[in-house]
Amino acid sequence: MSVTTPKGFVASGVTAGLKPSGKPDVAVVVNQGPSSASAAVFTTNRVFAAPVKWSREAVADGQLQAVVLNSGGANACTGADGYADSAATASRVAQRLGLIIDNVAVCSTGLIGIRLPMDKLLPGVDAACAELSADGGSAAATAIMTTDTVSKQAHVTVDGWSIGGMAKGAGMLAPGLATMLVVLTTDAEVASHDLDVALREASRVSFDRADSDGCMSTNDTVVLMASGASGVMPDAATFQEALTGICVDLAAQLIADAEGAAHDIAVEVVGAASEADAVTVGREIARSNLFKCAVFGNDPNWGRVLSAIGVTDAEFRPDEIDVSFNGVMVCRGGQIGEDRTLVDLSPRKVRVTVDLHAGAHSATILTNDLTYDYVKENAEYST
Amino acid sequence: MSVTTPKGFVASGVTAGLKPSGKPDVAVVVNQGPSSASAAVFTTNRVFAAPVKWSREAVADGQLQAVVLNSGGANACTGADGYADSAATASRVAQRLGLIIDNVAVCSTGLIGIRLPMDKLLPGVDAACAELSADGGSAAATAIMTTDTVSKQAHVTVDGWSIGGMAKGAGMLAPGLATMLVVLTTDAEVASHDLDVALREASRVSFDRADSDGCMSTNDTVVLMASGASGVMPDAATFQEALTGICVDLAAQLIADAEGAAHDIAVEVVGAASEADAVTVGREIARSNLFKCAVFGNDPNWGRVLSAIGVTDAEFRPDEIDVSFNGVMVCRGGQIGEDRTLVDLSPRKVRVTVDLHAGAHSATILTNDLTYDYVKENAEYST
Numbered sequence: 001m002s003v004t005t006p007k008g009f010v011a012s013g014v015t016a017g018l019k020p021s022g023k024p025d026v027a028v029v030v031n032q033g034p035s036s037a038s039a040a041v042f043t044t045n046r047v048f049a050a051p052v053k054w055s056r057e058a059v060a061d062g063q064l065q066a067v068v069l070n071s072g073g074a075n076a077c078t079g080a081d082g083y084a085d086s087a088a089t090a091s092r093v094a095q096r097l098g099l100i101i102d103n104v105a106v107c108s109t110g111l112i113g114i115r116l117p118m119d120k121l122l123p124g125v126d127a128a129c130a131e132l133s134a135d136g137g138s139a140a141a142t143a144i145m146t147t148d149t150v151s152k153q154a155h156v157t158v159d160g161w162s163i164g165g166m167a168k169g170a171g172m173l174a175p176g177l178a179t180m181l182v183v184l185t186t187d188a189e190v191a192s193h194d195l196d197v198a199l200r201e202a203s204r205v206s207f208d209r210a211d212s213d214g215c216m217s218t219n220d221t222v223v224l225m226a227s228g229a230s231g232v233m234p235d236a237a238t239f240q241e242a243l244t245g246i247c248v249d250l251a252a253q254l255i256a257d258a259e260g261a262a263h264d265i266a267v268e269v270v271g272a273a274s275e276a277d278a279v280t281v282g283r284e285i286a287r288s289n290l291f292k293c294a295v296f297g298n299d300p301n302w303g304r305v306l307s308a309i310g311v312t313d314a315e316f317r318p319d320e321i322d323v324s325f326n327g328v329m330v331c332r333g334g335q336i337g338e339d340r341t342l343v344d345l346s347p348r349k350v351r352v353t354v355d356l357h358a359g360a361h362s363a364t365i366l367t368n369d370l371t372y373d374y375v376k377e378n379a380e381y382s383t
Numbered sequence: 384m385s386v387t388t389p390k391g392f393v394a395s396g397v398t399a400g401l402k403p404s405g406k407p408d409v410a411v412v413v414n415q416g417p418s419s420a421s422a423a424v425f426t427t428n429r430v431f432a433a434p435v436k437w438s439r440e441a442v443a444d445g446q447l448q449a450v451v452l453n454s455g456g457a458n459a460c461t462g463a464d465g466y467a468d469s470a471a472t473a474s475r476v477a478q479r480l481g482l483i484i485d486n487v488a489v490c491s492t493g494l495i496g497i498r499l500p501m502d503k504l505l506p507g508v509d510a511a512c513a514e515l516s517a518d519g520g521s522a523a524a525t526a527i528m529t530t531d532t533v534s535k536q537a538h539v540t541v542d543g544w545s546i547g548g549m550a551k552g553a554g555m556l557a558p559g560l561a562t563m564l565v566v567l568t569t570d571a572e573v574a575s576h577d578l579d580v581a582l583r584e585a586s587r588v589s590f591d592r593a594d595s596d597g598c599m600s601t602n603d604t605v606v607l608m609a610s611g612a613s614g615v616m617p618d619a620a621t622f623q624e625a626l627t628g629i630c631v632d633l634a635a636q637l638i639a640d641a642e643g644a645a646h647d648i649a650v651e652v653v654g655a656a657s658e659a660d661a662v663t664v665g666r667e668i669a670r671s672n673l674f675k676c677a678v679f680g681n682d683p684n685w686g687r688v689l690s691a692i693g694v695t696d697a698e699f700r701p702d703e704i705d706v707s708f709n710g711v712m713v714c715r716g717g718q719i720g721e722d723r724t725l726v727d728l729s730p731r732k733v734r735v736t737v738d739l740h741a742g743a744h745s746a747t748i749l750t751n752d753l754t755y756d757y758v759k760e761n762a763e764y765s766t
Contacts, residue, residue: 047693047701047717077689079702079718112686113719215673215687216694289672289753290598290761297762303495304598306460310430311599318430319462334430335462336496370672372755378673379680 002153004137005164006187008032008227011136013143016124018072018110018117024143025072026124028093029183030132031065035228036103038064039196041203043220049076049112054086055105055221062192065103067183067223068093068125069144071168073110073117076218085116092122096129107181107221109146109168141166144181147377152253154246158238161188161230165246169212169254180207180254182222184246187230190239198240199224206247209279210366212258213374214287222247255366260373263295265350266364273315273359281316281354282365284308292370298345300325305352306334315358322355385536387520388547389570391415391610394519396526399507401455401493401500407526408455409507411476412566413515414448418611419486421447422579424586426603432459432495437469438488438604445575448486450566450606451476451508452527454551456493456500459601468499475505479512490564490604492529492551524549527564530760535636537629541621544571544613548629552595552637563590563637565605567629570613573622581623582607589630592662593749595641596757597670605630638749643756646678648733649747656698656742664699664737665748667691675753681728683708688737689717698741705738 004011011029018025031038040059042052058064068089075082090104108116131139141151148168155164165184190198203222224243234242255264267285272278285291288308294301302323309321323331325343332338350369368374387394394412401408414421423442425435441447451472458465473487491499514522524534531551538547550565573581586605607626617625638647650668655661668674671691677684685706692704706714708726715721733752751757 045690045693046695046699047689074686077686077701077714077718079716112684112690113714115719213672215671216690218686218690218693288598289596289757293758293761296758299762301495303457303460303601306430307428307495307599307601310428310601312429316429318460331460331496333462335460336498370758370761372758374672375676375679375753375755375758378676378753379682 002137002141002155002166003029003164003183003185004134005155006162006185006227008187008229009185010132010134011140012128012131012133013139014124014127014131017120018070025070026128027069027140027143028128028132029067029140030097031225031227033227035189035226036063036065037190037192037195038062038223038225039192039199040105040221040223041199043217045216045218047218049074049108049219050078050082050086051075051106051108052219052221053083054090058102058105063103064105064223064225065099066093066097067105067107069107069181070121071109071144071146073108073114074112074219075108075116076112078115082115085118088118089121089125092125093129096126105223109144109181109219112218137164137166144168147259149257152250154249156242156246158242159232161186161232161234163242163246165250167250167254169257180220182250184224186226187228188226188239189228189231189233190226194236195224195226198243201240202244202247205244206251209364210251210255211283211286212255212368251366255368258368259377260371261368262371263348263350263369265295265352265367265369267367268351268353268364269356270353270362271355271357271359272361275361275363277314278361278363280312281309281314281356282363284312286365286367289370295345295350296369296371300330300340300343300345302331305354306331314356316356320357324353326351385520385524385538385549386412386547386566386568387517388538389545389568389610391570391612392568393515393517394523395511395514395516396522397507397510397514400503401453408453409511410452410523410526411511411515412450412523413480414608414610416610418572418609419446419448420573420575420578421445421606421608422575422582423488423604423606424582426600428599428601430601432457432491432602433461433465433469434458434489434491435602435604436466437473441485441488446486447488447606447608448482449476449480450488450490452490452564453504454492454527454529456491456497457495457602458491458499459495461498465498468501471501472504472508475508476512479509488606492527492564492602495601520547520549527551530642532640535633537632539625539629541625542615544569544615544617546625546629548633550633550637552640563603565633567607569609570611571609571622572611572616573609577619578607578609581626584623585627585630588627589634592747593634593638594666594669595638595751634749638751641751642760643754644751645754646731646733646752648678648735648750648752650750651734651736651747652739653736653745654738654740654742655744658744658746660697661744661746663695664692664697664739665746667695669748669750672753678728678733679752679754683713683723683726683728685714688735689714697739699739703740707736709734
C-alpha cells in the first residue's frame with residue numbers, strides 16, 4: 001500500500017530494462033487531487049543531478065501532480081543533455097496523463113556519470129502510466145530499489161486521514177540527506193507552505209540524522225504530495241507528529257538495510273549544551289571508520305568514541321564524558337568505567353550513549369558498522 | 384642511523400614486555416648537545432593523552448634533552464593516574480641520565496583507555512638508558528612500531544650538518560596530525576623559536592596532509608631536537624627545505640604502510656582559488672569511503688569524487704571540474720570525459736588530479752584505499 005494508502009493516489013512500478021538485472025526500474029506516483037499541494041527537500045550537495053535541478057524548479061510553486069522515478073542510473077554529472085533527459089521524462093508523463101509538465105517531479109538513482117538510455121526509459125514511462133492503480137504502492141516501492149535488499153514502505157492512519165511513504169537508500173547515506181529517494185503522500189488537506197514547513201522539520205530529525213557512510217549523494221530527494229481527498233484538515237501539531245513518525249520509520253528502514261552492514265547503530269548524545277552540539281558529536285562518531293570497524297568486531301572500543309568527540313567544537317570537558325555501549329558505561333568521566341567484557345554487541349541493534357554533561361539537549365544519529373561487505377559492494381559497484 | 388645520523392645524538396630501543404608479542408617497545412633518544420633547543424607539535428584533538436599533556440609542558444621553554452617513547456599502550460583517557468605515569472617515566476630517564484626532568488618529553492602509542500604497566504615500563508626505561516649508542520637509531524625506530532610492518536626512518540646531510548628522523552604510524556592517520564609519533568634530530572645550530580617556526584611549516588605540508596582514515600589520534604606528537612654539534616648555522620630557507628623534505632619523506636612512508644591499504648593515493652587538487660580550498664577539497668575526497676572503496680576495486684569512479692567535492696564550500700563551478708585518474712581525464716567539465724577503461728589502477732600508487740579551474744593554488748593530500756584488511760585490522764585490534 002504505502003504511497004497509495006492515502007485516498008487520491010495511484011502508483012505503479014515496471015521494468016524498462018535500465019538495470020542489467022532485469023528487475024523493475026521505473027515507478028510513477030500520481031496525485032489525483034482534488035489538491036495538488038506539495039513540498040520537497042533535496043540534497044545540499046553542490047554537485048547535484050539533473051533530476052534534482054528539474055524537480056526543484058517543478059515544486060517551486062508548491063504544486064505537484066506526479067513523481068516519476070527510475071533506478072538504474074542517477075543522471076548526475078551529465079550536463080545539459082542530462083537535464084533535457086529529465087525534462088523529456090517529465091514531459092512524457094504529462095502527455096500520457098494529461099498533466100501540466102511543471103507539476104511532474106523526476107527522481108533518478110544509480111551510477112553517477114552515465115546518460116540514461118532514453119530509448120528504454122520512455123517506453124517504460126508509458127508502461128508505468130498504463131499500469132497505475134490504487135494497489136500500485138508496493139510495485140512502485142520495488143521499482144526504485146538499487147542495492148536495497150528489501151523495499152521500504154510505511155503508512156499511518158489518523159482520524160480519517162493518512163500518510164504513506166516509500167523510500168530507497170542503501171549506500172551513500174549521509175547528513176544533509178542520505179542517498180535516498182522518498183515519496184510521501186497524504187490525503188489530508190494541507191496547504192503547500194505548511195507541507196514545506198512540516199517536511200523540513202520531519203526531515204531534520206529523521207533523514208538528516210541517518211548517516212550510514214558519511215557520503216552525501218547528488219540525487220537525494222524527498223517529495224511530499226497532499227491530495228486533500230480525505231476532506232480533513234488536521235491541526236499542524238498532529239500532522240507534524242504523524243509525518244515525523246513516518247520519516248523516522250523510513251530512516252530506520254534505510255539504516256537497517258544499508259549496504260553490507262552487520263549492525264544498526266544508534267549514537268545517542270545526551271547532556272549537550274545545544275541540539276547542534278549533540279548532532280555534531282553524534283555525526284563525528286558516526287563518521288569514524290575506526291569506531292565503525294570496532295562495532296563490526298563486537299568491540300566496545302570507547303577510546304575511539306572519545307577520540308572522535310575530541311575533534312569537534314562542541315561544549316564538553318574530556319574528563320566529564322560518559323560512554324555506554326548497550327547500557328554498560330564502559331567510560332565514566334573520560335576514563336575507564338565498567339568492565340568492557342560485560343558488553344554484548346552480538347545483536348544487530350547497538351546503542352551507544354554519550355553523556356557530555358554540558359547541558360540538557362540531545363540528538364540521535366543512526367549509522368552502521370564498517371564491514372567487509374560494505375567494502376566489497378562499493379569496490380565492485382560499477383564494474 | 385636516522386635519529387642518530389646527526390652528531391650529538393644517541394638512541395636505543397629495548398623490549399620491556401608491554402606488547403603481548405614480545406617485540407621491542409621502549410625507545411629513548413638523547414640530545415647530548417651542546418644545544419638543547421627543541422620544538423614540538425601535537426595532536427589538535429581535544430581529547431589528548433597524558434604524555435601529550437606532559438610533553439607540551441616540557442617543551443614550552445624550547446628545551447629538550449631527551450624523548451622517551453613506548454608502544455604497547457597510549458596512556459590516553461587514563462586521568463590523573465595516567466599523567467603521574469608519564470611524569471614517573473620522564474623522571475626515571477632524568478635520574479638515569481642526569482638530566483632535568485622538564486627536559487624529557489614522553490610519547491606513548493597503542494590502545495586508548497588502559498593504564499601502562501609501570502612495573503614493566505620503568506625497568507625497560509632503565510635498560511634503554513643503559514643501551515644508548517650512536518648506532519641506536521634503528522633500534523629506536525623499531526621499538527615504536529605498533530601495527531607498522533616496517534620501521535620508518537629518513538635522513539639528509541647538507542653542507543656539514545644533517546637532519547635525521549623516525550616515525551611510527553599505521554592507523555588513525557588524519558589531518559591535524561595522524562596517529563603518529565615522530566622524532567626529528569639535527570646537529571645544526573638553530574634557536575628554539577626558529578625550530579618551532581620551521582617545524583610548524585614542515586608539518587603543515589607533510590604530516591597534516593597525510594589522511595589515511597580520517598580519524599585523528601589522541602597521541603600525535605612530532606618532536607624536533609637540535610644539538611648544534613655540527614657548529615653550522617644554516618640559513619632559514621635551507622634548513623626549512625631540508626626539514627620539509629624529511630617530513631614529506633616520513634609522511635609518505637606512513638601512508639605507504641597504512642593499515643590494510645592496497646593503494647597509496649595522492650589526491651592532487653590544482654586550479655584552486657586558495658591553498659585552503661585545495662586542502663579542503665583534497666581532504667573531503669580522501670575521507671570519502673565510497674571513493675576509497677572504488678580505488679580498492681581498481682575503479683576510476685569519478686562520480687564519487689565529484690559528489691565529495693560538492694559538499695565543500697570551496698570556490699568552483701560543478702561544470703568546470705576536471706578529474707584525472709593516473710593521467711586519464713575521465714571527467715571533463717563536470718561530465719563524462721575520456722573512456723574510463725583507459726585507466727589502469729592496478730599499481731599501488733594512484734594519482735587523482737582534480738582541476739577546479741578557480742585559481743592558481745594547489746595542494747596534495749595523501750591517503751589510502753579502504754580494504755577488507757583495513758576493516759579486519761580495526762575490527763580485531765583490541766580483542
